[in-house]
Amino acid sequence: MDGGTGVSGNPAGPRARCLTIGSSDSGGGAGIQGDLKAFARAGVYGASVIVGVTAQNTLGVTATTSIGTGMVGHQLKAVLDDIGTDGVKIGTTWSAELIWLLVDRLVWLDEVPVVLDPVMVSAAGSALGGDEEAVTAVREGLLPLTWVATPNMTEARRLTRLEEEKDPAKLAEAIVELGARAALITDAFPGGAGDWLFDGERHHEITGPRRASGCDHGAGCAHSALLTAFLARGMPLTRAARTAHATVSLAIEHGAADIGNGRHPVELTAGSLPW
Ligand SMILES: Nc1ncnc2c1ncn2[C@@H]1O[C@H](COP(=O)(O)OP(=O)(O)O)[C@@H](O)[C@H]1O
Numbered sequence: 001m002d003g004g005t006g007v008s009g010n011p012a013g014p015r016a017r018c019l020t021i022g023s024s025d026s027g028g029g030a031g032i033q034g035d036l037k038a039f040a041r042a043g044v045y046g047a048s049v050i051v052g053v054t055a056q057n058t059l060g061v062t063a064t065t066s067i068g069t070g071m072v073g074h075q076l077k078a079v080l081d082d083i084g085t086d087g088v089k090i091g092t093t094w095s096a097e098l099i100w101l102l103v104d105r106l107v108w109l110d111e112v113p114v115v116l117d118p119v120m121v122s123a124a125g126s127a128l129g130g131d132e133e134a135v136t137a138v139r140e141g142l143l144p145l146t147w148v149a150t151p152n153m154t155e156a157r158r159l160t161r162l163e164e165e166k167d168p169a170k171l172a173e174a175i176v177e178l179g180a181r182a183a184l185i186t187d188a189f190p191g192g193a194g195d196w197l198f199d200g201e202r203h204h205e206i207t208g209p210r211r212a213s214g215c216d217h218g219a220g221c222a223h224s225a226l227l228t229a230f231l232a233r234g235m236p237l238t239r240a241a242r243t244a245h246a247t248v249s250l251a252i253e254h255g256a257a258d259i260g261n262g263r264h265p266v267e268l269t270a271g272s273l274p275w
């Protein structure tokens, strides 16, 4: 996975294409909308397969609905048959039925990085999918197809069923044992800021300053979408993980403090880019 040499790719060649599979955030900060902004910022073409819709703003989620698997299948076929993809990000996965459909379609991708951000609850505390049957489907079906899983500590405990585990290294190893090639546990240091990467062989601490701007809505989505884009462009995993964290950290610091009255959105277009 670390065989790439950098982000430049082939300047004369076609743009990298990335696909996000997730749900709409009506507030525009997270979900599909956040992912497409992150893809654009990272210089890749973004396509989307919408599996759910949320009524959401910076204060929280007030309603959700999932899209039928038939329509999800049509969207996947439309994108993959014509546009194709160099990287896939998976966010909200509402049901076991949806997850097994994704497994059935994504298993045919040949050496395309798949990043799984197993969203279960928004930071404001709203449930975004993830009943026990869905968690089992993620463990048994999606993780074995996943190149990098990017759960936060809570999601990592739920996925591994190690509910009391506090050590991000042990959680990351358990996720790799379940079949993912690598695990990147986000916000892994209580009191500090940064992530824990286990690349399947070695552990890496990714640290940086903790931002207190109040602009962190969509941070997790932006992080996993940027990681997908960097991998699609051929960046080595450890560098992609460090660059994704540094970019999101700046997007929190220079966040959209003028938008909404709750947890303001990250602002990916502000600040200079760390690559
Ligand atoms: N206050 C913060 N300051 C700096 N970086 C942060 C802060 N909060 C989260 N991050 C970073 O944002 C990225 C997304 O992490 P996280 O917020 O845990 O995602 P999620 O929304 O999925 O829980 C990670 O790289 C994490 O280290």
Ligand SMILES: Cc1ncc(COP(=O)(O)OP(=O)(O)O)c(N)n1
Pocket (backbone or CB within 6 Å): 022, 023, 024, 025, 030, 031, 032, 054, 056, 091, 092, 119, 121, 122, 123, 124, 128, 216, 217, 218, 219, 220, 221, 222
């Ligand atoms: C539609 C939708 N998908 C995912 C999320 C989670 O967003 P995330 O960036 O992980 O974090 P919060 O903004 O929820 O803290 C979401 N909220 N909506």
